[in-house]
Amino acid sequence: MSNPLADMDKPDVIFCIGTNMTECHPVAATRIKQAIKRGAKLIVADPRKISLANMANLYLPLRVGSDVALLLGMAHVIARDGLVNRSFINDRTDKGEAFLEHVQQFTPQWAAKISGLNPCDIEQAAHWYAQAERSAIYYTLGITEHICGVDNVQSLCNLALMTGHIGREGTGINPMRGQNNIQGAGDAGAVPANYPGFQPVTDPLSQEKFKQLYGREMDPEKGITKVSALNECGKSIHAMLIDGENTVVSDPDRSHCLRSLESLEHLVVIDIFLTETAELADVVLPATAWGETDGVCVNTERRVQRLRQAVPPHGEAKPDWWIISQIAQRLAVPGFEFESAKDVFNELCSLSPIYAGLDWDRIEKAEYQWPVPEKDHPGTPILHVDEFKNGRGLFSLIHYRDPAEVVDENYPVWLTTGRRLEAYHTRTQTGRAAGIDYLLPEESLEVNPENLAEWNLTDGGYANLTSRRGTVKIRVKSSGRSPLGTVFCSFSFNDVPVNILTGSGYDPVTETAELKVCPVRVEPA
Amino acid sequence: MITESKPVVTATMTLDGREVTYTEGETIYEVARRANIEVPTLCYDPRLEPFGACRLCIVEVEGGRNPVASCTTPAVAGMVVHTQTEAVEKHRRTLLELVASENPEENINPLRGYASQELNQLLEKHDVQPGRFQGKHSGTSNKDDNPFILRDYNHCISCYRCVRVCAEQEGDHAITMMNRGFEKQITAEFDIRLKESACTFCGQCVQTCPTGALGDRKAMRAEAQKEDFKKTRSVCPYCGVGCQVDLLSKEDRLVGIQPAMDGPANEGALCIKGQFAFDFVQHEDRLSKPLVRGEDGKLHEVDWDTALDRAAEGFKKVRQQHGNHAIYGVASGRAPSEASYTMQKFIRAGFGTNQIDNCSRA
Numbered sequence: 001m002s003n004p005l006a007d008m009d010k011p012d013v014i015f016c017i018g019t020n021m022t023e024c025h026p027v028a029a030t031r032i033k034q035a036i037k038r039g040a041k042l043i044v045a046d047p048r049k050i051s052l053a054n055m056a057n058l059y060l061p062l063r064v065g066s067d068v069a070l071l072l073g074m075a076h077v078i079a080r081d082g083l084v085n086r087s088f089i090n091d092r093t094d095k096g097e098a099f100l101e102h103v104q105q106f107t108p109q110w111a112a113k114i115s116g117l118n119p120c121d122i123e124q125a126a127h128w129y130a131q132a133e134r135s136a137i138y139y140t141l142g143i144t145e146h147i148c149g150v151d152n153v154q155s156l157c158n159l160a161l162m163t164g165h166i167g168r169e170g171t172g173i174n175p176m177r178g179q180n181n182i183q184g185a186g187d188a189g190a191v192p193a194n195y196p197g198f199q200p201v202t203d204p205l206s207q208e209k210f211k212q213l214y215g216r217e218m219d220p221e222k223g224i225t226k227v228s229a230l231n232e233c234g235k236s237i238h239a240m241l242i243d244g245e246n247t248v249v250s251d252p253d254r255s256h257c258l259r260s261l262e263s264l265e266h267l268v269v270i271d272i273f274l275t276e277t278a279e280l281a282d283v284v285l286p287a288t289a290w291g292e293t294d295g296v297c298v299n300t301e302r303r304v305q306r307l308r309q310a311v312p313p314h315g316e317a318k319p320d321w322w323i324i325s326q327i328a329q330r331l332a333v334p335g336f337e338f339e340s341a342k343d344v345f346n347e348l349c350s351l352s353p354i355y356a357g358l359d360w361d362r363i364e365k366a367e368y369q370w371p372v373p374e375k376d377h378p379g380t381p382i383l384h385v386d387e388f389k390n391g392r393g394l395f396s397l398i399h400y401r402d403p404a405e406v407v408d409e410n411y412p413v414w415l416t417t418g419r420r421l422e423a424y425h426t427r428t429q430t431g432r433a434a435g436i437d438y439l440l441p442e443e444s445l446e447v448n449p450e451n452l453a454e455w456n457l458t459d460g461g462y463a464n465l466t467s468r469r470g471t472v473k474i475r476v477k478s479s480g481r482s483p484l485g486t487v488f489c490s491f492s493f494n495d496v497p498v499n500i501l502t503g504s505g506y507d508p509v510t511e512t513a514e515l516k517v518c519p520v521r522v523e524p525a
Numbered sequence: 526m527i528t529e530s531k532p533v534v535t536a537t538m539t540l541d542g543r544e545v546t547y548t549e550g551e552t553i554y555e556v557a558r559r560a561n562i563e564v565p566t567l568c569y570d571p572r573l574e575p576f577g578a579c580r581l582c583i584v585e586v587e588g589g590r591n592p593v594a595s596c597t598t599p600a601v602a603g604m605v606v607h608t609q610t611e612a613v614e615k616h617r618r619t620l621l622e623l624v625a626s627e628n629p630e631e632n633i634n635p636l637r638g639y640a641s642q643e644l645n646q647l648l649e650k651h652d653v654q655p656g657r658f659q660g661k662h663s664g665t666s667n668k669d670d671n672p673f674i675l676r677d678y679n680h681c682i683s684c685y686r687c688v689r690v691c692a693e694q695e696g697d698h699a700i701t702m703m704n705r706g707f708e709k710q711i712t713a714e715f716d717i718r719l720k721e722s723a724c725t726f727c728g729q730c731v732q733t734c735p736t737g738a739l740g741d742r743k744a745m746r747a748e749a750q751k752e753d754f755k756k757t758r759s760v761c762p763y764c765g766v767g768c769q770v771d772l773l774s775k776e777d778r779l780v781g782i783q784p785a786m787d788g789p790a791n792e793g794a795l796c797i798k799g800q801f802a803f804d805f806v807q808h809e810d811r812l813s814k815p816l817v818r819g820e821d822g823k824l825h826e827v828d829w830d831t832a833l834d835r836a837a838e839g840f841k842k843v844r845q846q847h848g849n850h851a852i853y854g855v856a857s858g859r860a861p862s863e864a865s866y867t868m869q870k871f872i873r874a875g876f877g878t879n880q881i882d883n884c885s886r887a
Contacts, residue, residue, distance in 0.1 A: 024764060027794045033696030178858075180760065180765060181858055181865075182858030185883035188862045189865070189873075191881065195869075222879055236850065236851060239853070240855065243854075265842070265843055271812065272805075281816075283839070287864075291779050291806045297760055299760070299766060314807070315811065321867045327836050327840070328874070331840060341863045422726075422797055424802070432804075435673055435743065
């Protein structure tokens with residue numbers, strides 16, 4: 001997030017797009033409710049009539065995968081009606097003129113045709129967003145899990161840049177991260193393009209730095225992403241070390257994923273349960289769980305916080321850092337003589353510019369949001385205040401693209417997938433917490449009541465859901481949350497393996513799968 | 526960044542003979558709290574709008590006819606307030622006696638909730654015995670069969686904290702007061718079960734209840750264990766909001782969760798997952814020993830050395846046969862940062878490649 005969570009009750013206009021916040025980030029959503037109570041206007045763009053939509057002053061029920069069209073249409077209106085922030089564009093951005101010219105072609109009528117929205121709603125959203133003193137954007141995977149995920153994010157950035165709604169309290173571009181420490185994993189350098197602290201692996205200075213630190217030549221090329229690595233299993237990838245991820249259930253195109261992992265010569269999985277993924281491994285190493293281990297995690301607002309051990313480890317379980325260090329030592333890799341989580345974190349701080357002012361003791365009270373470039377720096381709750389990381393904000397000239405697969409005669413219904421309040425991801429944890437089944441015992445397909453009769457389905461009965469990749473049997477639930485012609489379910493339940501169906505395409509830049517759009521056929525089962 | 530700096534309007538008033546400053550808009554109760562003067566209350570929660578239900582926080586204001594509820598009375602310049610006079614103390618004791626006599630005499634286990642000891646602590650502090658107004662008891666238990674929230678309205682004192690936290694903080698408006706007097710009960714609409722209501726089982730009502738009328742059923746499973754629980758400050762293991770929590774443990778077991786009222790991301794709030802979905806940690810399915818695939822194709826329990834040797838051996842072999850780029854690491858967005866750091870170092874320092882990613886693309 002560019003802005004802190006505490007900012008969420010401060011905007012005059014809140015634009016939520018592709019975020020089912022009340023279910024996926026419920027505590028953050030309470031702040032939005034406070035903002036509404038204070039008089040803020042809420043704009044919600046989501047194909048499904050989620051709870052946030054019911055609180056919205058303006059609800060934009062766009063067709064799945066049409067976000068770019070909506071955002072271009074909004075940019076067109078903002079430019080056309082003279083609502084751009086000229087001084088911000090001049091002082092702090094590049095390519096502004098080209099962008100303003102670019103959006104002239106994308107009228108709200110054009111956007112309405114693609115998105116299924118009413119052009120006047122697109123205009124209204126544009127006016128509210130641009131005219132407010134403080135407008136903030138919040139988004140989640142509904143923006144990123146598309147073949148045009150990067151285009152979606154850049155389209156949101158364009159809106160913020162053209163109106164200057166960034167770098168101030170109560171504004172910004174705010175992705176809500178889905179996992180407790182997904183931010184920390186990226187910060188720590190567990191990505192193919194960056195060393196710790198987002199130092200690019202292709203930068204010769206960074207290469208030299210890590211060559212010195214790690215005592216060996218560094219590959220000047222980026223690594224491949226996990227998505228590519230799964231495609232390369234048995235071809236160029238022959239061994240994997242997977243920590244705490246149930247790839248088989250969480251990733252798209254399950255049968256492909258199974259085949260890939262099975263074709264490895266060597267698979268080592270570190271986890272707390274024998275997950276569907278761990279079952280495929282040659283070696284399974286039991287990790288300590290949350291509550292059993294000391295460590296650090298970083299939340300969606302870049303706040304660096306301590307995890308603390310409350311109970312002893314289960315059985316012979318060991319901390320992840322210890323397990324990985326032991327394997328490294330057996331391969332005679334130097335620099336793995338860590339004795340505690342504190343040792344590991346302090347090493348990370350010592351070589352990451354965004355953590356340079358931090359160490360284990362300084363984060364005791366969770367006061368810091370990175371970047372914290374030096375000791376005595378107060379941290380950075382709001383990013384991009386006086387300048388952008390790379391100097392100037394860059395407009396992107398985006399065009400709308402259809403999803404990888406669109407509905408047709410054989411697959412006439414849009415399936416979109418997501419999460420539910422009571423379940424977390426593949427339920428390895430929530431599925432093993434007493435009582436959760438009382439509220440959410442099984443997965444069901446949310447179908448608009450009008451579609452039920454049309455498709456010969458009964459509420460509470462079963463349906464077969466078929467995509468180009470497979471078929472899944474699922475219980476049917478009549479729900480006004482689903483628009484006509486679009487159905488929804490989560491991927492949380494292993495007995496309803498929805499990831500057999502998904503995986504139609506990937507964003508070319510991030511290789512994030514288009515989990516939000518999958519044309520299907522729905523038939524009674 | 527230009528931050529607007531508005532001058533804070535301050536003035537002074539007198540509290541128990543001390544001159545204190547306050548900011549315009551503060552109530553007498555808030556000023557007293559800041560001044561470290563303890564004024565008893567049962568319906569106050571700093572996150573909620575003042576409500577004035579319990580009347581325990583009454584104070585005398587010089588020049589006023591009757592005592593006033595300090596939680597709803599704004600501070601005024603020059604005001605002279607007495608918080609601990611004999612008359613006020615007598616009034617408070619009587620109120621507490623009334624409350625105590627209405628509720629069953631019962632030790633409320635602190636596992637019921639964060640604020641569950643407030644009433645009992647006040648009774649003890651003011652040395653109040655329930656005997657004087659012995660008579661009818663109020664409320665009934667609600668037979669709601671949900672596994673999370675105990676609804677024991679025999680202990681309800683109509684402070685409305687649960688109703689208000691649900692409406693004001695959560696914005697869910699799931700519960701309200703039904704009936705009045707001895708018949709009162711906190712219910713969802715038409716007395717339906719919480720499961721069928723707008724309740725999201727965030728547990729906020731439980732944690733603000735000052736009497737234990739609402740209780741954390743999951744934590745209460747450990748009531749029989751005699752020893753006190755220990756609190757350990759940590760962060761919720763689920764989404765990226767990063768709510769701070771206190772882990773409640775008895776000996777070697779996690780028994781419950783309470784929200785951290787001063788957690789910067791959550792300020793006391795949690796959701797159902799953070800509040801109630803903690804016990805996977807002690808599930809029987811937990812892996813307790815390393816496993817290695819045997820020649821029979823099955824996974825077998827082995828000791829750590831055997832498993833680690835086998836893990837390392839496999840990477841060595843693949844490196845020899847296929848080179849450094851053939852080895853790939855997937856770090857976890859669920860594990861601590863130390864796990865991700867060592868994983869990327871393992872790949873970069875161990876094999877000199879950047880064949881490393883985390884689970885953020887799916």
